Amino acid sequence: MHPYSDFFNKHRENPELADRYGIVVGSSHPEAMLRNGVHEWEPWAEDHRNPDGTLPLYDYTVNPAVISGYWRARARQNAAYESSWTIGMRGLHDSALETKYATTIPEKVAVMNGIITDQRRILAEEVGEAAEPQIFIPYKEVLELYNAGVRVPDDVTLIWPDDNHGNMRQLPDEAERRRSGGNGIYYHLSYWGRPRSYLWLDTTQLSKVWQELRRVHDHQADRMWIFNVGDIKSIETGLSFCLDMAWDVDRWGPDDVEDFLVEWAGRQFGRRHGSEIAAIRTEYYRLAAERRPEFIDKAIFSTVQHGDEAGRRLTAYEQLLDRVRKLGAKLPEPYRDAFYELVEYPVHGAYLMNLKYYWADRNALAVRQGRGAGTNRFADLAEAAHTEEQAITRRYNAEIAGGKWDGIVNPYPSQIPKAPGRPAVTRVPRQETSGLGLAAEGNETGASRPLSFSSYTRDRRFVDVFNTGFLPLEWQAEPSHPWIRLSTAGGELTDQTRVWVEIDWPRAPEGTHLPTLTFTGAGTTAEVPLRVVNDGERARQRARGFVEAHGHVSIDAAHFDRRVARGGARWRVVRGLGRRTAAVEAVPTTAPPITEDLPTRSPELRYRVRFTSTGTFPVTVFRLPSLDERGKRRLAVALDDQPPTVLSGQAIATGNRGDAWARNVEEGIEKLTARVTVAEPGEHVLRVFMVDPAMAVDQIVIDTGGLPVSFLAPPESYHRVFNPDPASMSMPAVPGLPWA
Structure with a gap:
């Protein structure tokens, strides 16, 4: 497929040796008929020049006879060996299908149908009945052609592709599941291409792999599984898991994928x-x-x-x-x-x-x-x-x-983009001055946004104190109230230090308070405002559900108060899936969509939430990307008995950079937002409904007016059962490093 690996038939002994070992040799989507176009087409074209002396293009609408002969030669050469024959066509070096004289989708469909007919005739004439299995991989633009009418013979196995980032693009429908050739998948654990490549380390969550392979098997795509791993080194764990899943798909379930790792690591x-x-x-x-x-x-x-x-x-x-x-x-x-x-x-x-x-x-x-x-x-x-x-x-x-493995791991090869290199940085010239500066958490500079503290979350906040010059200075910090605690209150400062601020809650009076911190140094005085809300320990222990604080509510989706199964469908917890410790998925993945009467027909998740604010607020559901190019990706949310709002996610892999699909695979989640109205403060129930199956939800965030912009969801809100000590998540950033 790529120029950095040679072609299998370069050495005549290769297919012979594979045959002796009982290895069935196959090829991927751009390598039709066991041909490696990157290395083999150019010499073939050189030997089969056009009458005018020019080299023939790898375009079936221009040079069908030359290309057909190219395929026939390999079929004849490998006829005696057990092989998996890929039919169909893409361009050289895994590029898109070239069709100079077919520009519309219907015209390209007709060309692909002709290609398949030609290849089938070649296999029948050169290999005979031994030419099986035959597989068709509708990868990238070929899937669009398949959905537009490409006719694949019934005995050919359909190999369904993912989007190169572990999300199956579509799966067989009922008619396709009845085909005698059956169905399989082409799945990536490593990828070179858009929107970004991941070729360096094994970084695909095993629970994500389990979720997709389980879904694949539920749709009876079980005839052949092809995994793209690039180099086997660094993908040993993920590949081992995939092979074990292929051997026994029921071995691990949604609660125990980590048991595979226990067993695998124990063997090593x-x-x-x-x-x-x-x-x-x-x-x-x-x-x-x-x-x-x-x-x-x-x-x-x-x-x-x-x-x-x-x-x-x-x-x-x-x-x-x-x-x-x-x-x-x-x-x-x-x-x-x-x-x-x-x-x-x-x-x-x-x-x-x-x-x-x-x-x-x-x-x-x-x-x-x-x-x-x-x-x-x-x-x-x-x-x-x-x-x-x-x-x-x-x-x-x-x-x-x-x-032994010299060169096998390299984040920065010159030919293939693998990982980000050296980041650009800026240095400033030395000046024989000093000056006090500060930036409180939530502010790039200064302290216009107060440090927010709640007796429910019992937060730790920081103030960065820094020197605007290069000469040392003396500084000190003084809180306005004795129940405000500081990690350090002053000293000599050459570059910067981080001051952590906490509240001594047993000593702090109940109510809402607006204390300050005063910083002095180098002839400068600056104040940092605080906002401290203390409802008291009794209220904290009696609170039910997730409690609003700091202008938002943040919920891990697996921390529901109740789940309701309906119509043969339900929500299940998948451990080790997503950005947190678990996510919830609507199953069975083969269930029909539910689009009407959701409160009475759809499986539901319920979350108890305690609001202190009233108004109409955005609710953002962080769902894990999944696709269905012949369907939709939907769920619905509601508050209490309000009508549910249906949210639609990205269902199609575009293969582009900078669009919704690209953003979803880069971030690993898709954010879907609705609005709910809180008429009165107090306890309410947030409800999440399945519309389409196989939707997985990771986190839910409600912005009641104070949610800042960040990449991740905020730390989970206080919940007496699920998260009784949110402060334990507020760790000092990078402890032990020079500036901390």
Whole structure:
């Protein structure tokens, strides 16, 4: 398919050896009739020039005889070996089908029908009855042609493609499930192309793979499963899971996908370590579900909202890496090379990829804030993280296993885009000055947005105190009330420090208060306003449902108060799926859509919510991307007994950059927004209804007027059962690093 790997029949011994081992050789969607167009078409064209001496194009509307002969030669050459024969056609190097003399969809459909007829005749004449299985893969633009009327013979297996990012584009309908050739899938665990490539690490959540393969099997696409893994190295875990699913699709269910990791890791490193490695890999996959490391870029995650959203994510990575290193130190020496390849390098590499862009974002923010020495400090840290990333990759290639896998892992090859490289940073010239600056959480500069505290969430907020120059200065901070606690209250400052602010809730009086923090230094005084809402411990313990605070409500979808099954359909929890610990999916995936009388006919999720605000508010459902190019992707939401609002998601894979589909695969979620009206404060019930099956919901956010812009959903709101201690999620960003 690509120029960086040679073609199978280059060595005549290859098909002979495969046959001796009982290996059935096949080819993918652009390699019709076991031909590798990237390497084999050019010499064939050179030997079959047009009468005017020009090279024939790989276009069936221009050179059908030359192309037919090209296919026939391979059919004759491999007729004696057991093979899987791909029929149909795309362009060279996995490009779109070229049809100079067929420009409309109906014309292209007719061309494809002619191609299939020609190929079938060749196989019948050259291979005979042994020419099976035959498969047709309607990949990218070919799927549009198939849906427009391409006729695939009944005994040919239809291989349904995903969108290259793990979301099946469509699955067989009832008539297609009755075909004698059956159905299969072509599924990606690695991909080079739009909107972004992911070729470096194994980052597709196994629960996501389970969800899609289970859906595939439910639709009887079970004849042949083809997995695109690029290089097997780094995709060992994901590929092993796929093969095990293909062998026994019922082995794991929605509650126990992590058990595969326990078993798999136990086989590699000993059963005593299986559970810990499985937990590490599950968290690694979860962080990748927030954003694949290959998709990291500048200004993705917020560095000023939700306790430093980006920094909290880096804290999770740092804690995960610490677990990895502690476990690795316990392993016997013979296991350590494999452990580095399979467990440590992916975690460490993903961490450093995120870390260098975090520091680059802090560097860009520092420039906007007018920082002095701190600006250059962040630039140094960004470049140091990139250098360390290069060093661990050199270790993988040159040192681990004596250099056995040299070159197999490379985030930055010159030919293929794999991962973001060195981020650009800015340095400022040294000035022999000093000055006090600050930026309170929620503000890029200054403190116009108050630090918000609630007795339900018991938050920790930060104030960045920085030097606008390069000469040291003395600073101090003083709270207006004794029940305000600071992580540090002053000292000498060369570049910057982060001050964490908390409330001593047992000492704070009940009610709403507007205290301040006063910062002084270098002849400057600045105030940071706070807003503290304390309903008291009794109210906190008696509150039912998710409690509004800070102008929003944030809910993990798996934390429902009740689910109601109706009409043979229901919502099920899938552990380890999505950005949080679990997501909920509407099943069975073969259920018919429900479009009328949703409150009485549709399966439902119910969430109890306690509002303090009234008004009409946006409710955003974070759903995990799934597609249906012959159907729709819908669900509905309602508050209490209000009429449900149906929300429609992206159902079609466009293959473009910058559109809704591209955004969904880059972010791993799609945000669907409705509006609900809260007429009175107090307890209400938010309801989510299935409209189309196989919709998976990850999180739900209600903006009651205070929701800031961020990449991730806010940390989950207080809930006496599901989240009784939200403050435990407000970790200091990247503890132990120089500026913290």
